[in-house]
Amino acid sequence: MTGPEHPFAALLAEYVAECLPLAEEVVEGALALERAWQEGQSADELFGPLKGTLHTIKGNSAMMGLAGLQNLAHRLEDLWGVLAADPASRDAGAPLFVRGTGLLADLVRGTASGPPPEGAAADYLEEVEAFLASERGAREAAREERRSPDRRTSDRRNPKAGGEVGADGAVATIRVDSRRLDALLESFGEAMIAHAGLGEAMRQLNRRRGTTGELTQLERAMLGLDRTLKRLESALMETRLLPISTVFSRFTRLVRDVAHSEGKRVRLEVAGGETRLDKTVIDRLGEPLVHLITNAVTHGIEPPEERESRGKPAEAVITLRAVQRSDRVILTVTDDGRGLDPEAILRKARALGQAPAVEAPSLAEIFALAFLPGLSTAQRVSQHSGRGVGLDVVASSIRALSGNVSVGSEPGRGTTFLLRLPLTVAVLRSLLVEVDTERYALPLVDVAETVRVLPETLYQVARQGMMTWRGEVIPVMDGGLLLGGGAAESRRYCVVLRSAARHRGVMVDSLLGHHEVVVKALDPSLGRPPAVAAATILGDGRVACILDTGRLADGWVEPVAAAAP
Amino acid sequence: MVSDSILDFAAQLSQAPAAPVIEERELHLVVFRLDREEYAVPIELVREVVRVADVTRVPHAPAHIRGVMNLRGRILPIVEIRTRLGLSRADVTPTSRVVVVEVAGRTVGLLVDAVGQVARVSERLIAAPPEEVRTAGAEAVTAVARVGTRLLVLLDLERVLASTTSNVNSTAPSAASQP
Amino acid sequence: MNPGTFLVIDDSKLHHQMYHLIFSRSELTGSRLLHAYDGREGYELFMAHPELTLVFLDLNMPVMNGLEFLHRRQAEGMHPQVPVVLVTTESTAEDEARGLEAGAWGYLCKPFAPEQLLALVGRASSRLSQRIAHP
Numbered sequence: 001m002t003g004p005e006h007p008f009a010a011l012l013a014e015y016v017a018e019c020l021p022l023a024e025e026v027v028e029g030a031l032a033l034e035r036a037w038q039e040g041q042s043a044d045e046l047f048g049p050l051k052g053t054l055h056t057i058k059g060n061s062a063m064m065g066l067a068g069l070q071n072l073a074h075r076l077e078d079l080w081g082v083l084a085a086d087p088a089s090r091d092a093g094a095p096l097f098v099r100g101t102g103l104l105a106d107l108v109r110g111t112a113s114g115p116p117p118e119g120a121a122a123d124y125l126e127e128v129e130a131f132l133a134s135e136r137g138a139r140e141a142a143r144e145e146r147r148s149p150d151r152r153t154s155d156r157r158n159p160k161a162g163g164e165v166g167a168d169g170a171v172a173t174i175r176v177d178s179r180r181l182d183a184l185l186e187s188f189g190e191a192m193i194a195h196a197g198l199g200e201a202m203r204q205l206n207r208r209r210g211t212t213g214e215l216t217q218l219e220r221a222m223l224g225l226d227r228t229l230k231r232l233e234s235a236l237m238e239t240r241l242l243p244i245s246t247v248f249s250r251f252t253r254l255v256r257d258v259a260h261s262e263g264k265r266v267r268l269e270v271a272g273g274e275t276r277l278d279k280t281v282i283d284r285l286g287e288p289l290v291h292l293i294t295n296a297v298t299h300g301i302e303p304p305e306e307r308e309s310r311g312k313p314a315e316a317v318i319t320l321r322a323v324q325r326s327d328r329v330i331l332t333v334t335d336d337g338r339g340l341d342p343e344a345i346l347r348k349a350r351a352l353g354q355a356p357a358v359e360a361p362s363l364a365e366i367f368a369l370a371f372l373p374g375l376s377t378a379q380r381v382s383q384h385s386g387r388g389v390g391l392d393v394v395a396s397s398i399r400a401l402s403g404n405v406s407v408g409s410e411p412g413r414g415t416t417f418l419l420r421l422p423l424t425v426a427v428l429r430s431l432l433v434e435v436d437t438e439r440y441a442l443p444l445v446d447v448a449e450t451v452r453v454l455p456e457t458l459y460q461v462a463r464q465g466m467m468t469w470r471g472e473v474i475p476v477m478d479g480g481l482l483l484g485g486g487a488a489e490s491r492r493y494c495v496v497l498r499s500a501a502r503h504r505g506v507m508v509d510s511l512l513g514h515h516e517v518v519v520k521a522l523d524p525s526l527g528r529p530p531a532v533a534a535a536t537i538l539g540d541g542r543v544a545c546i547l548d549t550g551r552l553a554d555g556w557v558e559p560v561a562a563a564a565p
Numbered sequence: 566m567v568s569d570s571i572l573d574f575a576a577q578l579s580q581a582p583a584a585p586v587i588e589e590r591e592l593h594l595v596v597f598r599l600d601r602e603e604y605a606v607p608i609e610l611v612r613e614v615v616r617v618a619d620v621t622r623v624p625h626a627p628a629h630i631r632g633v634m635n636l637r638g639r640i641l642p643i644v645e646i647r648t649r650l651g652l653s654r655a656d657v658t659p660t661s662r663v664v665v666v667e668v669a670g671r672t673v674g675l676l677v678d679a680v681g682q683v684a685r686v687s688e689r690l691i692a693a694p695p696e697e698v699r700t701a702g703a704e705a706v707t708a709v710a711r712v713g714t715r716l717l718v719l720l721d722l723e724r725v726l727a728s729t730t731s732n733v734n735s736t737a738p739s740a741a742s743q744p
Numbered sequence: 745m746n747p748g749t750f751l752v753i754d755d756s757k758l759h760h761q762m763y764h765l766i767f768s769r770s771e772l773t774g775s776r777l778l779h780a781y782d783g784r785e786g787y788e789l790f791m792a793h794p795e796l797t798l799v800f801l802d803l804n805m806p807v808m809n810g811l812e813f814l815h816r817r818q819a820e821g822m823h824p825q826v827p828v829v830l831v832t833t834e835s836t837a838e839d840e841a842r843g844l845e846a847g848a849w850g851y852l853c854k855p856f857a858p859e860q861l862l863a864l865v866g867r868a869s870s871r872l873s874q875r876i877a878h879p
Contacts, residue, residue, distance in 0.1 A: 007769075007858050011761050018758045055804060059833035060758050062855035070855075190638045321838070332838045360870050362827075363851070364844035408841035410853055418841040438622055470821030483624035522623075525642040525673050525726065526633070529625040535633060535640050543621040543633045543640055 006065045015064050016112045022053050023105040026076075029053070030101040033083075034094040047084055054080065057104070069107055072121045075128045076100050082135050089135050096131055100124060178279060181240055188229075188236055189518040192427065195229060196515075196539035198222065233427060241423075242282050244322045244329070245273030250286075251293055255318060258297040265304050265315040266297055272322035277329050281401050281421055285331075288394040288405075292333045292417050293318060295391075300337035300415055310412065312336065324423070328445075331419040340409040342366040365502060367407045371395040395550065399533055402428055402443055402519065404550045428519050428536075428546065432512035433495060435479040436488070439544045440508075441517050441536055446549035448496040448503055450511055455489060467505055469496055476505035482552060483531060497549050506552060519546065590688045594710070596717060597664060597677035599647055604677075605684065605710065605717040612665045612672065614680050617657050631676055634663065641665065643674045649725055650705065668722045684717065686710045691719070745866050747775040748797030753786030753813070754831070755805045763800065766858040772865065783808025787816060796826045798868045800852070803832040803839060811839070814846035827868045831856075 008015075029050040036043035058073035079100065083093050103124055107116045202222060206215060248270050259266040277285070296318050301307075304314040319334040342363055349355050349369045373392040398405045402422050409415040422428070430441040431450070451469065458467050458476060465476040476494060478487040491507040517536035522529075533548040594605035595614070620632040620643050631645040643663060648654050655678065663674035691710045705724040710717040752763045760779050767775050778793065780786035784807050790799060803810035810830050817828070827849035832839060840851050850864055 008762055008765065011758060011765065014758050014761050018756060052804065052806075055833060056756060059854045060756060062833065063759070063762060065855070193638060330838075332841075334838070360867055362844070362849045364848075367844075406841055406845065408838075408844055410840070410851075413853065416838055416841055418838060470824070472821065472824040485624075520640050523633075523640065523642045523671065523673070525627075525644075525671055526623055526630060527627045529623055531624045535621075535623075537635050537638065537640070541635050542619045543635050545621065545623055545633075 008064050011064070012111060012115075015060060015066075016108060019057050019060055019108045020105070022057050023101070023108045026050060026053050026057070027098075027101045027105050030094075030098045034098050037090050037094055047080075051077065051080055051084075057108070066111065066115055068116050068118065068120055069104070069111070071125065072100065072104055072107065075125055076104065078132060079128055082132065086135070086139065088138075093131065093135075096128065100128065176239075181279070185236060185240065188232060189520070191232075192229060192516070192518045193537045193539075195222075195225060197541060198225075200539035237278065237423070240279045241276035242279050243273060244275045244277055244282065244285075244331075245270075247282050247286050247289065248273050248320055248322075251289065251320065254290060254293060255297060258294055259301075262298055263303060264297060264301055266301055267315055267317050268293075269317055269319045270321075271319065275322035275324050275329055276423075277421060278423060281403075284397065284401055285421070288397045288419075289320075289331075289333070291390060291394050293320075296333065296335040296337065296415070300335040300339075302338050329421045329423060331421060332416050333419075334414060334416040336414040339411040339413055339415050340367060340370065340407065341411060345369050364406075364408075367409060370407060371405070396528065396548075399548050399550045400521075402533060402546075404446070427516050430515055430517050430536075430546065431495065432515050432538075432544070433479070433493070433508040434510045434512060435483055435491075435508050436485050438483075439512060439538065439542070440483070441515070441544050441546045442495060442497075442549055443533075443546070444514060446497050448498040451494050451496065452492055453494045453505075453507070454492075467494065469494075469503065469505065472503060474503045474505055476507060477552075479506050479508045482506060497552060504552070517544075517546065591685045592688060592691070592710075594684045594686055594717065594719070595664065596681040596684050597662070597675075598679040598681065599650065599652055599677060603681065603715060603717050605686075605719050606664070606666060606675075606722055608683060610666045610668055610722055612667055615663050615665060615674075617661045617663055617676065620657075620676075634674060636665065636674070639672075641672065641674045643676050644726065646675045646677065646725065666722055668726055671726065673726060684710075684712060686712060686717065694718070745771055745862075745869055747772050748869070749776040749778065749793065749795055750865075751778045751780065751786065751789055751793065751796050751799045753780045753783060753790075753800065753805070753810075754802040755781055756802070757781075759802070763861075766861055770858070770862055772862070782806060783810065783813045787813055790817070790826075791822060794823050794826070796823070798865055799826060799828040801828050801830050801848070803830055803843065811843060811846055814843060814848055818847045829864055829868075 029046055033043055033046050033050070036046070054073050054077050058070055058077065061067075061069035061073060076097065079093060079097050082089050083097060103121055107120060110116055199222065202215070202218060209215070251270075252268050255266050255268040301316040301318075302310070302312075307316065308314050317336050319332070321332045321334070323330050345366050346355070346361070346369070349366075349372065352372075354369065354372050371391050371394075395405050398419055398421070403420050405417060405419045407415060407417050428441070429444040431444055431447050433440055433442060449469075453467065453476075458465055460466070465478070466473055467476045468474075474496065479491065481487045488509075491509050493508050493511050494505040495508055495511075496503050496505050515538075517538070519534045520536055521534055522532065526532075530551055531548055532545045534546045535543050536546055538544050593608040595608050595611045596603055596605045598604070615636065618634050618636075620634050622632045623630065626632070629645045629649040631643045634641045634643050641663075645654060657676075658678070660679040662677055662680045664677055664680065665672065665674050690712065691708050694706045694709050705721050706718055707721040708719045710719060750763075750767070752760055754760060760781075764777060767773060767777060775797075778789050778796075780789050782805050783801075786799075786801065787808065790796070790813075801810045801813055808816075810832075814828065814830070817823075824847075828847070830840070830843040830848040830851040831854065832843075832851060833854045843851060849868065852861060852864060
């Protein structure tokens with residue numbers, strides 16, 4: 001409650017001046033919504049502004065230390081969410097919502113003469129609580145119903161050569177052994193490589209003989225082949241996509257079991273389970289997610305007593321969310337636990353000699369350190385450091401899928417891991433570069449820009465090469481050194497890589513353009529070379545390594561000087 | 566595979582004068598050359614022998630991995646068996662070949678100086694390796710076979726390959742960046 | 745910690761007054777506060793003031809929100825030396841992660857206490873002086 005000791009107590013009048021019109025706006029919006037629904041209109045356009053306004057009131061109330069108002073606004077937001085998502089809830093929900101907005105406006109108005117008394121909205125909040133709980137129950141029941149007829153048919157289906165018969169009597173869906181799909185994908189990859197080989201041969205022919213009638217014909221045929229392969233690719237990818245719920249489904253149990261053995265109370269919430277990803281990605285996602293979720297329960301989340309003493313609900317929530325963004329899927333694992341301690345991470349990194357080059361690194365730069373090998377495992381013994389058991393392993397398995405992972409956290413409030421994953425794994429858009437006569441592919445999504453660099457624009461700070469790029473001073477590393485060879489002053493091109501923490505430049509000998517390459521996994525005999533994610537076969541039949549730009553960019557090694565001084 | 570019992574058997578035979586043995590067993594060995602020595606691996610493990618195509622270096626790969634090669638669309642790790650056995654690294658010459666072997670479920674290529682024909686060697690000619698062969702990397706040498714004046718060195722491929730994944734190249738950047 | 749020039753971008757007038765209060769009651773008193781009430785206005789001020797010590801940028805704003813601000817700044821490479829702190833209500837941590845990736849130097853979550861804000865300013869100033877020490 002805002003007393004005279006509250007830092008913003010003097011601003012109470014300003015609070016009312018700003019929030020009362022907002023609260024009245026909300027009341028009007030809620031009434032308009034209710035009317036529209038009674039008349040059978042959807043009135044979707046009223047929804048967005050209402051939510052934003054509630055959010056602002058909540059934020060302002062929180063800043064003022066008006067917990068009762070903050071809580072009320074928060075619950076109204078929840079109610080808003082249910083009404084927006086489920087038209088069936090509106091008969092009972094809309095009047096409740098309207099009533100709540102009225103209460104909100106009254107309380108804001110009353111604040112002019114002092115903060116509202118504790119429990120002013122208690123009865124109403126209880127009502128909302130009950131309503132939300134019954135809605136949750138109804139939604140689950142509906143989901144169950146939708147699922148069960150499907151289950152009945154699949155039980156009857158012949159598991160070996162099953163199919164579903166459509167209305168016209170023709171077979172509408174068939175079941176295919178996933179190994180056949182894998183074989184199909186592999187053949188497609190070979191076709192892509194053969195296609196690249198043809199293209200390469202054609203270019204050489206063109207160079208040697210000049211354009212002839214036959215060559216033009218060949219080129220046209222190639223273009224046709226090109227288009228067909230593209231279509232084939234997307235059709236093939238489509239058959240390989242699975243909803244991510246197939247991997248999510250097992251975590252409810254995992255969370256319950258781990259929480260139980262740790263003496264904690266944790267609920268798992270899942271959103272976006274219908275988001276689809278390539279089967280291979282789904283298959284290989286399970287392990288890193290188990291890691292992150294187990295870590296969240298054991299290290300991230302506080303014991304119930306500690307949570308309560310900090311004013312948090314005893315039951316913690318871990319949220320697993322998936323959304324698709326163009327050709328990527330973003331997966332977040334969020335907990336509302338104690339969060340990462342940036343100071344502890346920094347200390348640990350310094351102890352390991354892995355401290356970042358700047359003295360006051362940003363939070364993003366600090367959190368990126370958590371993925372360094374050795375750092376996270378070393379943290380296991382520390383009290384404050386939160387989680388980190390084998391985060392480097394998580395990062396490398398995500399990178400092996402050409403994805404990347406970053407983390408955001410706030411002490412006391414929780415942690416979010418953000419995983420970006422490619423929709424498909426077979427074909428990667430990449431930039432080909434040459435370093436010491438070897439060619440390497442860099443995933444294009446990680447390349448911010450390529451620039452030609454003159455040696456005099458590179459300078460040294462400590463043993464670190466630096467360069468100014470778009471007004472930002474970024475570390476620059478020699479490609480040869482990074483890739484296990486020696487530095488060379490002759491390199492003239494810099495590939496600027498983006499990463500969670502900061503941009504980094506890698507010097508290369510030449511740029512060979514953008515290519516779509518077929519991703520091939522590395523044989524286990526090669527160990528887990530830190531700089532290499534996978535390999536590919538280029539148009540001329542030679543193998544090129546696909547570099548793990550995440551590790552290059554996040555400074556998997558102590559950055560080395562770009563050129564000998 | 567050459568098992569211990571064969572070794573014991575061979576050891577006994579090499580001490581006793583050669584006696585005619587009924588139903589004598591023969592091993593079929595693929596013979597290849599490194600410098601002037603002849604080495605051999607059981608033919609059951611050899612999938613094929615191919616010419617050396619372009620080998621791509623893999624940064625920070627384990628020691629004794631020369632790189633990877635395109636074998637009909639598949640990415641084949643190439644084991645530098647010379648350095649694995651303590652010999653110096655050598656350039657690829659026109660006679661160089663890759664012996665593609667399958668060991669413990671893994672398919673890898675062994676880079677060798679040249680490949681000879683398949684030798685049929687009677688089991689009784691196989692003996693424990695003499696002292697002078699037990700040099701660096703020789704824990705991978707399981708036995709030798711004397712064929713006329715030739716001495717074939719038999720390799721235990723599982724041992725050869727096991728160490729290629731565990732040894733991390735000493736030129737890894739974490740080490741290289743230390744002053 | 746010395747007084748400096750700070751830009752506050754927030755659509756809530758109340759928040760501007762809060763910043764004012766915090767600054768006037770701390771050792772930062774004497775600092776210059778610039779005020780903008782949406783992202784676009786904020787960006788114009790930001791462009792005109794390369795000498796800024798720190799920017800407080802609200803995430804949710806009607807015209808050009810905080811993320812859009814950061815993306816534009818990143819695309820244009822505008823004053824990368826000026827740390828920008830993203831201010832959010834009830835952290836959706838995904839937004840924060842995205843904000844950090846878009847170049848935010850740090851973030852503040854509402855409700856925040858004056859001490860939290862001052863600590864951030866302290867960290868930012870030490871970073872600046874260090875920059876000057878090692879050009």
